[in-house]
Amino acid sequence: MGAVYTSISDGRPLRHALTPSEREALLAAYYRSHHVALTDAVATASRHGRCLVVDCHSCPSHLLPYELDQRPERPDICVGTDPIHTPAELADEVIEGFRLNGYTVAVNRPLCRCVRSGEVLPP
Structure with missing residues (x-):
């Protein structure tokens, strides 16, 4: 937007x-x-x-018309990363922390510009 x-x-x-x-x-x-x-x-x-700056946001539970990513799977939390400032092991720890607390997590999806795969990870 x-x-x-x-x-x-x-x-x-x-x-x-x-x-x-x-x-x-x-x-x-x-x-x-x-x-x-x-x-x-x-x-x-x-x-x-x-x-440490943690970039994350929640996502609406339903698709919004303006979203470029119209896949129906909606994560609870999206973690934003970039290839220069985010060591993979740090991103993995943040993601695992959310997962251990029962949240579904995506990386750079759906409201972020994709830098790496936006796969939704189950809790």
Whole structure:
């Protein structure tokens, strides 16, 4: 859906079409300021030699029209990874922790951009 939503989950418009300056104002106020704060927090924590950022989200139990991934299997939790910052063994530990607590887990699916397989893992 992008950094600035323009439609609701069924595709209807959320608001009027934004001008480039309106879009930039929203990005500056919310998106970029959030990332500056996150970058600063990681830099502060990294002074201790390491920092762990866990990127995960829950998923709606039913398919939404805007989702590119229309497979019917819906995980309870999606863990986001990337090939540069996420050691495979760390991702495996996070996934196993959720599974041991009875959750179904997917990696980079369905609301994330796929970096590696988005296989749904059973609990």
